[in-house]
Structures are given as structure tokens and as C-alpha cells.
Amino acid sequence: MKGRDVTIAEVARHAGVAVSTVSYVLSGKRAISAETRRRVLDSVRALGYHPNAGARALASKRANVIALVLPLRAGMHVPVLMQFATSVVTAARSFDHDVLLLTADEGTDGIRRAAASALVDGLILMDIEEHDERVPVLRELSEPTVLIGFPADSAGLTCVDLDFEAAGKLCVAHLAGRGHREIALLGAPAVVYERGTGFARRTRSGFADAIEARGLSGVALPCEEGFDDVRVTVKQLLADHPQVTGLVVHNEAAVGHVLATLRELDRQLEVVAICPDDIADRARLASVLIPAEEVGREAVRLLMEKLEGRQVPASTLLQPRLTYRRA
Amino acid sequence: MKGRDVTIAEVARHAGVAVSTVSYVLSGKRAISAETRRRVLDSVRALGYHPNAGARALASKRANVIALVLPLRAGMHVPVLMQFATSVVTAARSFDHDVLLLTADEGTDGIRRAAASALVDGLILMDIEEHDERVPVLRELSEPTVLIGFPADSAGLTCVDLDFEAAGKLCVAHLAGRGHREIALLGAPAVVYERGTGFARRTRSGFADAIEARGLSGVALPCEEGFDDVRVTVKQLLADHPQVTGLVVHNEAAVGHVLATLRELDRQLEVVAICPDDIADRARLASVLIPAEEVGREAVRLLMEKLEGRQVPASTLLQPRLTYRRA
DNA sequence: ATGGGCCGTCGAAGCGCTTCGACAAGAGGA
DNA sequence: TCCTCTTGTCGAAGCGCTTCGACGGCCCAT
DSSP, rough: OOOSSSOHHHHHHHHHHHHHHHHHHHHSSSSEEEEEHHHHHHHHHHTOOOOHHHHHHHSSSSOOEEEHHHHTTOOOHHHHHHHHHHHHHHHHTTTTTTEEEGGGGHHHHHHHHHTTTSSSSSEEEOOOOOTTTTTHHHHHOOOOOOSOOOOOOTTTTEEEOOOOOHHHHHHHHHHHHHTTTTEEOOOOOOHHHHHHHHHHHHHHHHHHHHHHHOOOEEEEEEOSSSOOOOOOHHHHHHHHHTTEEEEEEEHHHHHHHHHHHHHHTOOOOOEESSSSSHOOOOOOOHHOOOOHHHHHHHHHHHHHHHHTTTOOOOOEEEEEOEEEOOO | OOOOOOOOOHHHHHHTTTTHHHHHHHHOOOOOHHHHHHHHHHHHHHHHHOOOOOHHHHHHHHOOOEEEOOOOOTTOOHHHHHHHHHHHHHHHHHOOOOEEEEEGGHHHHHHHHHHHHTTEEEEEEOOOOTTTHHHHHHHHOSSOOOSSSSSSSTTTEEEEEHHHHHHHHHHHHHHTTTTEEEEEEEEEEEHHHHHHHHHOOOHHHHHHHHHTTTEEEEEOOOOOOOHHHHHHHHHHHHHHHHTEEEEOOOOOHHHHHHHHHHHHOOOOOEEEESOHHEEEEEEEEEEEEOOOHHHHHHHHHHHHHHHTOOOOSSSEEEOOOEEEEOO
């Protein structure tokens, strides 16, 4: 219910300077004497001035807003998604940008619209599939983009992600180092592989490579998320491969159920998980964590670089780290 | 990489009309002949015109963007939060608005900033506490606001939520109707009550009222979310109150663990949950669902009404519905 | 015929900001 | 001393859109 919004003209009048001077004080794009700067900033505070976002965007051709395109589909672990989202928002704020939320179910139209209307200066997309329909659209856009995840053809794009292949290898190395010769991988639900989501496949291929390179024997299975499904899968696995003593779980939702089933069967496999830290911590499990916080921050940083017109590496792979916890 | 953005002036030239005519065709705010309208729309399509959001906001004093202020704190069930968020985005899009994501950890500043800079036309806040620091800020804002949840003093505000008191009563009524005389409520983690989050308390008080009104005996306990904690809580409950035969669970994360514990103890209580449908469905449980979709949609609808300057009810309580599932 | 309305369209005035070029005034070099 | 640079500030021109008032036709009631 405060009075009408304060404009830059009122600040200028109050401080006894020209409008442009106020603008330069605020943007720092030209030298301003200390005395004038102080007067202007005092007036800004006194009047409670906030620049009008629309006017600023119109004049400067920069909205100071980026779009975050979130998926909402089966097989995504929602809390991790949320971690990404908050880290993106926080990072964006640290660059004085806001975040517009676009959901994937508006399809490519939302992306086109937000970009073409200059609503946003750039976009971050999450949960990229190998053959993602959004990717061709991005190529046509003049707005810079950063992807979290990798499509099959990433030429000309900027992508960030955990190095899941390295993560798969790291898990095998860990278990091999502790003496296991036959290792299984329990992965994402089958639908996630079918959709061609990169991270699931990449882990699996890293796993397979490492198994082969070390001359171990291994088996990789998809795994659903419900308790009963997990139970069946684990039992089947142990029946088919009784020699398995090491287990890699790459499925946040299933971790707890897998452990419960092993307890129930009284089988003492050594388990390492690829999952958020809190889940692994709760289960006292060795794990490679998904560095959602770091990925989000890095994505924003890259986008800001691109907004400044600077070159950035096409692909950024964050190296996995394994945390060992004794039970 | 397409050419520079198309402006309304180019559309006007292409269609052979005045700029204002194009604007009126697009906004529908003045009558335009069918013939002219067709020509203009053809040009719009031919040139791929998208109005510049900043210019539009500046001229019309409407950004066509609303803010969604999300919390991210302990004790909130994240998937439900996500459901709210997507339903808000979807609903907003249906009113031709976009959604700016603000996180609560920017505190009240983010709210002030977004409103004062005219970045957004209105705000929706989630996860309101009884004594929420953001509420006084909202009262000073000239932008309309809708809260999802109720603060202790909701005077002058517009709030939407599931009627949790009614939900608590409904659960008791259901169990009483099926012959139970001693009923327990397992609620949110203790911290949620301490924080004064309304929905948890309101369910508890509805529960207590219904118990008393029917002359039953009842007990209400907070409940943590980890498997082991739940196990302890349930065991304690059954030890202290061996006559309990009906159980209301108002804690999404705990539902599964409660059932597992009961199975383990071989106790056949009748359980009804207040939780999202998918969880109840998976567990084949009678439940009152949290209508996240509906709440989000309603919040947006109310906000749009307020944006139009219309009066709206101060409080909107969505009536709970109980779904009975036989196991 | 004649005037009053309505309909469809146009032109122009902003909206609040950024940024470019201009220009005093003082600093420094010759 | 004169001229050239800086440094700090100002004024004005937009940015692309909405909206207000004006106006020429046309129809209908007089």
C-alpha cells in the first residue's frame, strides 16, 4: 500500500543530478566522483528506489532473468531435482539474475516463447535425453544455453554433468580394491534406459568397461523403485548369480529397499551407491554422491560467461568422489 | 541464430496497418474488422512475431509474470512441493502468465525486490508458518498475494489450503464408523509442530475435536521420517496404548515404514493416511489425499482474480475426500 | 436531407531506463 | 601560455509496446 513506485527521475531530482548520472552510479559503467556517488546512493535509500525491471530490460536488452527448464517425468528422483533447482536459483541470484520456471510439458514452445520475447537472457535445461526434441530448438536460438546432462549429439552445445562413466568405473575400482571378483549393478528403472537418458547409460557403460578392463565378471540390471519390485529383482539377481559379492546401486529410491532385502535374505554383500549424500549417509553406505549443488552452480557460472560473450568449454564433467563409510 | 527480433512496427508495415491496430488485434481491446484482423495475424505468423516482454511490461504496467515463493526446509515432503510447483506453473500458463521462482532463503528481500521492481504482478507463497516473517511484508506490498497455508493472523490476506481440520475429523469419523474406539494419530516430525506450521497442527486439532465429540479415546504423536525412528515410535505407541486399533498417519515419508513395522509386529491396525494419492495407492491404504494440483490451480485462479481487481474470499478451504481402498 | 452514434483505424504520447555524444573544468605536456 | 587529455556530468535519443483521443465513414432516426 506504499505510494506509487519511485522512478529514477525522482532519485535524480532528490540528489540534484541528471538521470543519467544516477544510472551510471548504479551500473558503474562510467566514473563518478565519490561525492556524487554518495549523494545518489543516499537518495536511493531515502526514497526506497528499485529500478523498474521492464524498463531496464527494454533499454538494455538484458532482462537479468534466466529460464530453468525442469522436467517432471517418471523415474526422476524429485528431491535431487529440487536440489538442482535451488542451487540454480541461489547461484543465479549471486549474479544478480532471477529464475523463470518453465516446465517441460509446455514442450519446445515455452522455450521458444521465453527466448523470442526476450523474457529471459539465457536458459538452463535439465534432464536431457540422448535424443532430446528440445536440442534442435536450442541450436536455432540466439540466446545462450547450458544443458545439465548430455544429448547424443552435443556439438555446438554447452553441457555440464557428473562424469557418470567415471563414477561407474570408480565404484568397480572400489569394490575390486576390496577383493570382490563378481560385481552387479542395479540401475535406474527400465523406462529410464529406454528413453535413452544419458546418465543411466553412461554409468552402465563405465561399469561394464571397468569390469572388462579388470577381468572381473559383472552383471547390470535395471531396477524399479517400489519395495516389492526391488525385492524381486534382488532375489532374482542373487539366484542367477550366486557368486556376486559386490553391488553397485545407481537408483536413489531403491537403495533403502535393496538393503532391507539383503538383510531379510541375510546376505552380506558389499554395497556402494551412486546417490545423494543424505541417502547414503542415512544408510551408512559407501557412495559416489550426485553433486547437485555443484552442478547447478557450474551451469549458472557457464551461462553467465556465455552471456558476457566469452567462450566456454563445450563439456564440463565433474569428477566423482567416493566416500567410504564403515557401517 | 535467426535474424534480429521482429518488432510490432515491422508487423504493422507488413500488414499495411498502424502499429496500434496490430496491438489492438493482439489484445482484443478494441473492435477490429475481420479482414484487418486476418491480415495482421497472417503477418504475425509470416514474420514469426513475438511481443517483447520488457516493452510490454513497461507500457502496460503488467509483467504477466507471477512469483512463486518456495520454501526448502526440513520436514517438507519434497515431491508434494513439486506437485504444487508444477500445478502453479501450468495454471499460470493457462492465464498467459509465467512463473518466477523465488526461494525462501533469500528471505523477505527477494519478495520486496521482485515486487518493487515490477518484475512480477503478484505472488504465491507456499508453506506458510503460523508466525511467518513474510506475512507483514506482504501487507505492505501493493502487489496482490495468495498464500498456500494459513498464518496465525490471516486478516487481510487471501489463503488457500486443504481443510486439514476437516481432514483430521474425517479420518476419525471413518475409523469410528468401522468400529474403532481407540485411535492414534501419527503426525509430522516434532520440528514441524514446533515451527508452528499450520497444517500439522490443524490436523491434530481436528483429530482431537472429533475424538472428543464422539467420546472415543485418542492419542496424537509426532513422528520422524527415518525407518528406525518410525519403528521406535510405533512400538512405543503400541506398548503405551495396547488398545489402539485405528491409526491415522499424517506423514508422507513415514507411511511405508509404519506399515512395515506393523507387519513386522504382526499387528493388524486399521490405517488411514493423509498423503498424496500415489503413496496411498501403492500401499493400498484408505487415505485423504493432499490435492496439490487443485490447491495450486485455485491459488493461481484467486491471484488472477485479484489482478483483475476483483474481490475474492479471504479463505478458501478445499474439502477433504476420503478414498477407501480394500487391501 | 441532417444530425447523432457507432465502428474501425490512425497518430502520437508516453512508460522508465540505458547509453551515446557533447561539453565544461581541471591536469599535464610542450 | 596554449593546447591536448582526462574526468565527471548532462541532455537527448531511443528501446518496443500500450493506450488515449481524434477522425472519417456509415447507418439510422428524425
